[in-house]
Amino acid sequence: MHLLLTKDLSIEFGGLQALKDLHIEINNREIVGLIGPNGAGKTTVFNLLTGVYLPTSGAMRLEGNSIIGKKPFEINRSGIARTFQNIRLFKNMTVADNIKVSMHQNMKYNTFSAMFRLPSYWKEEKKVDIKAREFLEIFGMEDKADQLACNLPYGQQRKLEILRALATKPKILLLDEPAAGMNPTETQELMEVIRRIRDQFNIAILLIEHDMSLVMNICERLYVLDYGHLIAQGTPEEIRTNPQVISAYLGS
Amino acid sequence: QPKEDSSTGSKDSDVIKIGGLAPLTGDVAQYGEAVNNAVLIAVDEINQKGGILGKKIEYKYYDEKGDVTEAVNAYYKLVEEGIVALVGDVTSKPTKAVAQKAAEDNMPMITASATEESITQAGKNVFRTCFIDPYQGKLMASYAKNKLNAKTAAILYNIDDTYSKGIADAFEAAAKELGMTVTNTEGYADKSTDFNSQLTKIKTSNPDVLMIPVYYNDLALIVAQAKALGIKAKLLGGDGWDGVLEVIDKSNVDALANAYFCSQYSATDPNPKVQEFLKKYKEKYNKDANMFAVLGYDSMYILADAISRAGSTDSDKIIEALKNTNYEGLTGTTTFDENRNPVRQAIITSFEGNSYKVIESYSMD
Amino acid sequence: MDFFNHIINGLGLGSIYALVALGYTMVYGIVKLINFAHGDIIMVGGYMVYLIMVKWGLPIWLAVPASIVICAFTGMLVERVAYRRLLVHNAARISLLITAMGVSIFLQNAFMLIFGTDPKLMPPLFQAEPFKLGSFELASTTVINIVVSVIMMIGLNLLVNKTKIGKAMIATSEDSSAAKLMGINTNRVISFTFAIGSALAAVAALLYCNTYPQIKPSMGNLLGLKAFVAAVFGGIGSIPGAMLGGYLLGVIESLTKAYVSTTLTDAVVFGILIIILLVKPAGILGKNRKEKV
Amino acid sequence: MLNVNGINVYYGAIHALKDVSFHVEEGEIVSLIGANGAGKTTTMHTISGLLSSKTGDITFMGQSISKLEPHRIVKLGLAQVPEGRRVFSNLTVQDNLEMGAYTRPMNDRREIERDLELVFKRFPRLHERRRQLAGTLSGGEQQMLAIGRALMSRPKMLLLDEPSMGLSPILVQEIFNCIQEVNKSGTTILLVEQNAKMALSISHRAYVMETGSIILEGAASELLDNDQVKKAYLGG
Amino acid sequence: MGYLKKKTGVYYLINAVLVFLLFFVLLNLINNRIINRTSTQILTLICINIILAVSLNLVTGVLGQLVLGHAGFMLVGAYTSALFTMNIGLDLKIAFPISLVLAGLMAAVFGVIIGIPALRLKGDYLAIITLGFGEIIRVIANNLKITNGAMGLSGIKSLSTTKNPSPMFIYAYALAALTVFLMFTFGRSRHGRAVIAIREDEIAAESMGINTTYYKLFTFVLAAFFAGVAGGVFAHQIGVIDPSKFDFNRSVEILIMVVLGGMGSITGSVISATVLTWLPEQLREFSKYRLLVYSIILILVMLFKPSGLLGRYEISIPKFLDKLFARITKKTAKTKTGGA
Ligand SMILES: Nc1ncnc2c1ncn2[C@@H]1O[C@H](COP(=O)(O)OP(=O)(O)OP(=O)(O)O)[C@@H](O)[C@H]1O
Ligand SMILES: Nc1ncnc2c1ncn2[C@@H]1O[C@H](COP(=O)(O)OP(=O)(O)OP(=O)(O)O)[C@@H](O)[C@H]1O
Ligand SMILES: [Mg+2]
Ligand SMILES: [Mg+2]
Secondary structure (H helix, E strand, C coil), X not given: CCCEEEEEEEEXXXXXXXXXXXXXXXXXXXXXXXXXXXXXXXXXXXXXXXXXXXXXXXXXXXXXXXXXXXXXXXXXXXCEEECCCCCCCCCCCEHHHHHHHHHHHHCCXXXXXXXXXXXXXXXXXXXXXXXXXXXXXXXXXXXXXXXXXXXXXXXXXXXXXXXXXXXXXCCEEEEECCCCCCCHHHHHHHHHHXXXXXXXXXXXXXXXCCCHHHHHHHCCEEEEEECCEEEEEECHHHHHHCHHHHHHHHCC | CCXXXXXXXXXXXXXXXEEEEECCCCCCHHHHHHHHHHHHHHHHHHHHCCCECCEEEEEEEEECCCCHHHHHHHHHHHHHCCCCEEECCCCHHHHHHHXXXXXXXXXXXXXXXXXXXXXXXXXXXXXXXXXXHHHHHHHHHHHHHHCCCCCEEEEEEECCCHHHHXXXXXXXXXXXXXXXEEEEEEEECCCCCCCHXXXXXXXXXXXXXXXXXXXHHHHHHHHHHHHHXXXXXXXXXXXXXXXXXXXXXXXXXXXXXXXXXXXXXXXXXXXXXHHHHHHHHHHHHCCCCCHHHHHHHHHHHHHHHHHHHHCCCCHHHHHHHHHCCCEEECCEEEEECCCCCEECCEEEEEEECCEEEEEEEXXXX | CHHHHHHHHHHHHHHHHHHHHHHHHHHHHHHCXXXXXXXXXXXXXXXXXXXXXXXXXXXXXXXXXXXXXXXXXHHHHHHHHHHHHHHHXXXXXXXXXXXXXXXXXXXXXXXXXXXXXXXXXXXXXXXXXXXEECCEEECHHHHHHHHHHHHHHHHHHHHHHHCHHHHHHHHHHHCHHHHHHCCCCHHHHHHHHHHHHHHHHHHHHHHHHHHCCEECXXXXXXXXXHHHHHHHHHCCCCHHHHHHHHHHHHHHHHHHHHHCCCCCHHHHHHHHHHHHHHHCCCCCCCCCCCCCC | CEEEEEEEEEECCEEEEEEEEEEECCCCEEEEEECCCCCHHHHHHHHCCCCCCCEEEXXXXXXXXXXXXXXXXXXXXXXXXXXXXXXXXCCEHHHHHHHHCCCCCHHHHHHHHHHHHHHHHHCHHHHHCCCCEXXXXXXXXXXXXXXXXXXXXXXXXXXXXXXXXXXXXXHHHHHHHHHHHHHHCCCEEEEEECCHHHHHHHCCEEEEEECCEEEEEEEHHHHHHCXXXXXXXXXX | CHHHCCHHHHHHHHHHHHHHHHHHHHHHHHHCCCCCHHHHHHXXXXXXXXXHHHHHHHHHHHCCCCCCCHHXXXXXXXXXXXXXXXXXXXXXXXXXXXXXXXXXXXXXXXXXXXXXXXXXXXXXXXXXXXXXXXXXXXXXXXXXXXXXXXXXXXXXXXXXXXXXXXXXXXXXXXHHHHHHHHHHHHHCCHHHHHHHHHHHXXXXXXXXXXXXXXXXXXXXXXXXXXXXXXXXXXXXXXXXXXXXXXXXHHXXXXXXXXXXXXXXXXXXXXXXXXXXXXXXXXXXXXXXXXXXXXXXXXHHXXXXXXXXXXXXXXXXXXXXXXXXXXXXXXXXXXXXXXXX
16 A cells, blocks of 8 residues: 555646646655646645645545545644745744644643643653754754754754654655755755655655755655646656656756 | 821821812813812812811822722722822712722712712712712603603613613603603714714604713714704703703704703802802813812812811711701702712703703702 | 615715725735724824814815825824834834834823813814705715715725835835835835825814714724724725725614614624624635645 | 945844955856855845945945945846745736836836836746736746846846745756846846856856855856865765 | 753742742731732732733733733623622632632633634734624623623622731732743643744644644633633722723733733733833822823833833743852852962
8 A cells, every 4th residue: 555645636726727637656665756847736735735725626645544624733643744845933932842843742741731730741841852852963953952943044944844844753754845045065965864864764755856966866756747737757767868857847 | 997107197187188089081081170170179269268177178189090990099099198088989980989999998988970879879978969860860751751741752872881871771761650652772882973873763763852861072963963864852861961062063052952951050050159160160270160060069068068067087977977968059959868869959951042041940749 | 765874874984984994904005004093193183173273263275185284294203203113123013013002092192181181073174965866865974975985995096006106015015125125115105105094094084073073082092993893894905995894884883773783783793793704804805815835 | 346345244143244345347247155044145135235234335336335225226226136036925927027127217118018028038937927926926936036027127237146946957047047148138147046056157256155254256167166165065 | 941951840949939928928018007908909900910911921922813802801700700709699708719710711611602713813803803702792791681781790899808908919919820820831831832833833833733723722712711710800809890891992901011021921921010000000190191101101112122021031030040149159169269
């Protein structure tokens, strides 16, 4: 069974067919790329998968269960986490708290214990604090834990967004242009980390990216969108030489 | 009785401290100012004549913005400053709150203008010089029936104002009891300026009289709109009408030719006391004195009279003296009934040209 | 017949709401500020007319333009003194809201000190014979109110959508630093917006005083609040919306008083507002845009 | 043409630019490269007047502009394509472009129309979407719109802040081509880029920034070969 | 993360001791009539306003939703509590605490009824809708028989008497302290973090698995609960209530306390509620200029400190002591080494 699957997935925005009959399948532990020209509908796919938009028609299944009509938080809890193209951090919270928000769903103590500071509160908060810092180590950001997220440089904000998504314990991670705004050196570093994340957490990753050095390097398979239609899919080698993709997206 | 700070007590023993509470800012400041201004005149006069019990009155007053909480705070402050009696408050709600606290303290208190019935029930220390709301409502219903031969009546009142509601309720009940038909009871929210909808409804049922128990500011607007709609009913009102001539446009005065309200005094009263006060007030504040001022002035005198009859500033004695008041003031002769409300004839007033016209003194029985 | 009268009553009242709402919507549209002091600018307008006509005995043709100019100037002054700093520093919107409330309290109390708290009688401004339409009689004030408010709305719409300064206003409202990079003097645009909004308030004040010839320092409170509700009704930020909202509010109020209850009017009106907002979260003519993620 | 002389810019207590000086000559393409948070955007904003410098001076065509308000600077012919596009999201594409021509006199109408056509020709996607609200465009479409909008003011000098961010490879090429074309047609260009390789390949000269200071400068081709630059910014 | 360090427990202890200390000092002064009746009343009102401001701060500062109808919940609480003690026929000493719980619960019920539709909207629209609900509550209270319409309720007995001036203060103080404590602990828990995350970015929060609807409603209802309790205490302190006491202006007053103190700062709310309740009393002599001065101060504070006096910062006396000790020990250490 596929981990994630969409079938005939379509959405319209007031007459504009942003996505038409999309089929994609992602297996466990895969790193898959979603590429295509600007405005092709890539981010829209993410928005559909995470419940931000409701599809006009079609099916989406995670481990065989339909996720259509579920709210974003329910979808997240069932195992899909994402980052945003325009960074959406909790800017006035500390870096560690950004991550702890994601751990919320996996914490047990109730409001009453919290308000009256019962032992379960202390125990779990301690655990979560240590865990949040462990997450930060993935990008070597543990020293930033107590800074406000808005004070991080852009690149680290992107990294924090990835960690935040990861902290929800997803089965599949959706990354929307993780390397945007990074220079090639930083991009290379990011590539290593994405691989490491996959190995360490045993999850699948679907990523949108325009940086071909990254895409061609770490993606095992690619889907190519153009004008809301899937125009190609296959290994990076196949895609690189696909004439339709070259003319629509890669250029000479 | 709260402990009094002995140091301030001895220092001020050559004066009698009387407290005052009035809204001097905020939405109802105009009423507070009128009362307070008049009290100030009265205090001046009394002091010029040598004060009471051989001592001067020190009148200490605070603004309470028409707010209940502020009024209670200010009252506490006055008590701490050692007042022996209180003139105030002005509007019903704050007065009611203060009356409750004053009752606990057994503080003699006389309000010039808080008309809501239950206020004096707070304690045997609470008096007032104005008519209570139900009295005015009943009185006007009776007048409409007996003197104006009204068979149908409508009411337009301010739903947020206890004064207005109090009179309206009593009027409605009394009118029904007297066999009149009440065609409409329409309300409006405080600070409304548009009454066309209500008046249109009233016009349709074409009552003989229209009772408008509101203060003069609202009345001015209502009369203009009623006139524009061509409402023919005779208009009735309570003492809050006094002052309307100052705020109504000359072109609309004719609409008042057929209007009657029960007043507590008459500005055209030949009594020199009245005329002298009106003159003094005008000179001092460059404004015409209205009913609030007149009642404020009388209240201060009634209190002063009671203190001198009591011969002491002891609360119980002052209260006892107040009970036995028989005072000849601007509003006629005032005595108090068992509920410490004034017993006095009402003066039915109408309008003629651009001035008030006293029709007659009227009482229900 | 009665029904028709109630509708007319509602329109007359509604047209004043509409005019005030236009001012709210203007300012809101550009700086996203609920200008709580807007109602008080109307009060300023009222007192100016009073001062000029009653106190100084000058003729109406002088009082009208003078009060409009003074209000526009007051609006600009308020913006310059009380809002500019916050706008420039991109402060939280709620700070602006509180400042606006501060300005409102200030204006009311200043006028209370200067003119006293008791209401002032306004002389009739423009009176005419009632209009007769067959058996219907239309008060001249109602007709004047409706006509003036419609003219104002059309003018304002043209100003915003067809002129260069109008476009600059829209750009400034969207993203003021990007607007600066287009060469727009955003401060001037904002000043201008306040001037126009306040001039509208002055016009509203004139109509108001003509209809309800009484002014007092707190007169702007309820009017401002109602007009603000009207603006939200119609879709705040939308000029025709403000207009529609104003008329609707007036008519709903009037009909509620006529056929539901005169004591529960405000509750019913707010209830209707809430239902409208729940069905159309951005108001009747407001554009409800999904945030692009 | 543009002279930046010893500027210091602060965000509250943060000292974001430290004694930054550089210059751009007429007809040049000059790149400003550097890591995240180096202060490139801050430099751009200071030039266009959105931020002000505590010290130092900026002159544009011989005239000091460091004390001028942004809208005056634009009128002098200095346009900026801001980082993060900053299109007017509730205006249509066409209205956005017309906003770009705000400083041009009304009687320039015909010329403005012509420029509009030119922009549409350069970015056919914008023509397709010209009635769409800019806020609903995809990232790349918005970037095109931002550049088109800046061109509409017919600037003498164009400041571009990361114009290639988030664009597809084909568009990146296109944008860089476009920058070169614009430059050839007489507009001086100051370019901020993460994509240092591309940027350097079309620039005449370049400056490298690090934590608020300029640490390197030289001809673009030199910097492309510089080991330090290679390691830090070119991923090799 | 201050609250996870070992010191946290000590901090809590110091704070608790300070709160109790202040309480006993004030109580003694009141009982010995050193603090007079006016001041006792003002202290009580300060506590009531602290409850109101801190609870509104939860919605407006922490959750980030502008609410203009807080006084409506206060009204519900005030009437519930007053009607209960007036009609139940129990001894006030027993009836009063029960009535406060009922006041809170009733306000919370209203919170749910209002919150479910209202919280679907955001920003200014939410503000309007809460304003609308607040007005509806007021108008209805103005028309019901049980509330005695515009006349309101009077003769609500207070626990305090001239002989025993402190009980109302004790209640108010304890409730204010409890509210502050609960708001603090709530804010610094996984739930509070979820709420702050919603303020920062609702879409992102929801995408990270936060049930935003639930938390928005929960915070709203929690705030309503406390406003209701505050209303109950208020009714019994003043003795007279009527609907106009709880109108739009009252809501604005509370909002101003929150914003002036600093949105999201509990200590800020406490300080500004204290000052804004205390100061007008002191300015009573200048009553004509009071509001003028108030408005000017308000504008100036907003202009020069738009995020409020404290912003999001919390004043912490233990932390302050900590720093002080640290400095002293450093100094002594220095002098020691210097001496050696
Ligand atoms: N909420 C919306 N309303 C209207 N149109 C929308 C909306 N969201 C997306 N679109 C349109 O759908 C199309 C696809 O947008 P999307 O953001 O998915 O593109 P993308 O593939 O992510 O592009 P990019 O690489 O530039 O980010 C675009 O043309 C966009 O204008
Ligand atoms: N509004 C602000 N307030 C406080 N600090 C800021 C602000 N804007 C930028 N900074 C800080 O100033 C420094 C320079 O930022 P700037 O945006 O100029 O960098 P940049 O070189 O453009 O980086 P990037 O490649 O990420 O766009 C950074 O450390 C940043 O954190
Ligand atoms: Mg995208
Ligand atoms: Mg930058």
